[in-house]
Amino acid sequence: MSTYEKEMLALVMGVLKWKHYLLGRKFVVRTDQRSLQYLWSQKIATEAQQKWLYKLMGFDFSIEYKRGSENKVADALSRRTEGPNEEQLMAFSSPVPHWVDAIQEEQQVRSQLQQLIQRVQSGEAVGPWEVRDGLLLFKDRIYVDTDSPLKQDIINQFHASSHEGFHKTFQRVRSNFYWLKMREDIKTFIRECEICQKHKVEQLSPAGLLQPLPIPHKVWEDISMDFVEGLPISQGKSTIMVVVDRLSKYSHFIAIAHPYTAVSIAQVFFENIFKLHGMPRTIVCDRDVTFTSGFWTELFRLNGTSFNFSSAYHPQTDGQTEVVNRTLEMYLRCFTSDKPKQWVRWLCWAEFCYNTSWHSAIKRTPFEVVYGREPPSLLTYVPGTAKVAAVEDELLQRDLVLTDLKENIKVAQERMKRQVSVAMRRNAKLSPRFYGPFRILQRIGQVAYKLELPLDTRIHPVFHVSLLKEKLGSKISVQPQLPITIGDHNELRVRPMTILDRRKCRNVEEVLVQWQGLPTSEATWENLTAMKSQFPEYALEDKGHRKGKGV
Known part of the structure; x- marks a missing residue:
């Protein structure tokens, strides 16, 4: 070619x-x-x-x-001009930590180190020692004197970047520096790091041995009480009052309206519990405002009843009632899975099923313990034997629900979890695991302590030892605020600040809630009825304004 x-x-x-x-x-x-x-x-x-x-x-x-001599771009390789070899200087910069200069200045001030540097430079002391760029090195690592105050700054520089544990921080520091007892110094620094103490999860078993409540001597002499809240409104009721006999495990489930007061709960107690079982000797309950109110405590004190309150954020104190609550919720889910707003209708069946079920703790049914005989069995209805159509429909629906309950009870128990509003647990992943430090005022019993909390704190000051740990080190940073409130499972719960908007979604009234401490972009749409039940002390109807479509 x-x-x-x-x-x-x-x-x-x-x-x-x-x-x-x-x-x-x-x-x-x-x-x-x-x-x-x-x-x-x-x-x-x-x-x-x-x-x-x-x-x-x-x-x-x-x-x-175009002449070939001028067409250098097209023939760049073949027409490359060879010039004389020239040395080119390249300037570059690299960051030098300030403490390197501080170490160099310290080595020049300390007489012992100066003598060692002179011996190394003169050749008298060799081996692992070396002087490079004015710095004394030991085995290619910068030597820091044992009593140097710069050790804390060096450890902090490597640890504060990611707050890693001892081994990773130790390897980072020892690759660049050397001083005597470096391992002990790094262990002490990390153990006393305030940020690590507050935010890292303890890998130890919970402290404090289980302190069981005294065993009751008679049925319905010692009881426990709690509330199941946040249920859909059914026949004007949205809360269940749960009362459990601690000896027989016999329970009563009472539907009540929300919000409720100490006076109304006391009336419900006398109408449903007192008339059947008399006045109890002790009541175990959490620190709900109803149970801690002056009216409630004084009323029962005059009737000879004492209270055993659970310590702050330690629901294990009333673990029996917590188990009953979960079982009740499971029953209602099975009964009313397709029609949840009819739970009041089936509450009596849930109570009967629970009290006639065999319990492993007492090796029999609660009904048998209280009444001394086996519970009556429910006859399965034979279709077509009722003369009234409404009766047949009622009995057929009863048998169908009970059959579904028996089939689903095992699966439901495995999946059973306490339902907590997602909005109420916002930022719990990144919230501190511990708050403080606070001074211990008093030891309460064997496994609880009373702390000196700020005066404006709405938290009970007595805590189980499993929720506490010792503050190490003398350094104390700015005291952070305690969370406004904490849920039953120690999750941080935020409070509503204002209502930004309102709307109707499928005939359900919702409000756009801005939460305290969060920007407007984090506002969420919440069910207005559920918000009223969870935050009865907030006048949500008066907060914010209507805009958009409105309701």
Whole structure:
């Protein structure tokens, strides 16, 4: 192939390579092959040239001649000019930690280190010692004197970046520095780090041995009480008052309206519990405002009843009632899975099922313990034997629900979890695991302590030892605020600040809630009825304003 054909082929391949840019536009081709500029007017010599020319006919371009000595870009490799070898200086910068200069200054001030540096420079002391750029090194690591105050700064620089544990921090520090008892110094620093103490989860078993409540001597002499809240409104009720006899496990489930007061709960207690079982000797309950109110405590004190309150955020104190609550919720889910707003209708069946079920703790049913006989069995209804259609429908529906309950009870127990509003647990992942430090005022019993909390704190100051740990070190940073409140499972719960908007979604009134301590972008749509039940002390109807579609 001649030089002319090679240059022409290069032209064709170049144009076809960039045809998506060149089609429909006029462009110029510059070449150092002089005869190629006459491509359109010269005689075609070969068949290959004819094919190449045919491929170029759809493009609008002109060809200009350019001397080879000037066409350096196209022939960059073949026309590279060789010049004299020249040394070029390159400037670069690298960050130098400030404590490196501080260590160098310290080594110059300390007389013992200066003597050692002089011995190394004179060759008297060799081995692992070396002086480089004015720094004394030991085994290629910067040497820091044993009593140097810079040790804490160095450890903090490596630890504070990610607050890693001892082994990772130790490896980072020892790769650059050396001093005597480095391992002990790093262990002490990490153990006393305030941020690590507050935010890292303890990997130890919970402290404090289980302190069981005294065993009751008679049925319905010692009871426990609690509330199941947040249920959908059914027949005007949205809360269940749960009362459990601690000896027989016999329970009463009473539907009540929310919000409730100490006076109304006391009336419910006398109408449903006192008339059947008399006045109890002790009541175990959590620190609900109803149970801690002056009216409630004084009323029962005058009737000879004492209270055993659970310590703050330690629901294990009243673990029996917590188990009953979960079982009750499971019953209602099975009963009313398709029609949850009818739970009041089936509450009596849930109570009967629970009290006539065999309990592993007492090896019999609660009904048998209280009444001394086996519970009566429910006869399965035979369709077509009732003379009243409404009765037949009622009994058929009863048998259907009970059958579904028995089939689903095992699966439901495995999946059973306490349902807590997602909005109420916002930012719990990144919230501190511990707060403080606070001074211990008094030891309460065997496994609880009373702390000195701020005066405006709405938290009971007595805590189980499993929720506490010792503050290590003397350094105390700015005292952070305690959470406004904490849930039953120690999750941080935020409070509503204002209502930004209102709407109706499928006939359910919802409000756009901005939460305390969170930006407007974190506002969430919440069910208004559920918000009222969870935050009865907030006048949500008066907060915020209506906009948009409104209700």
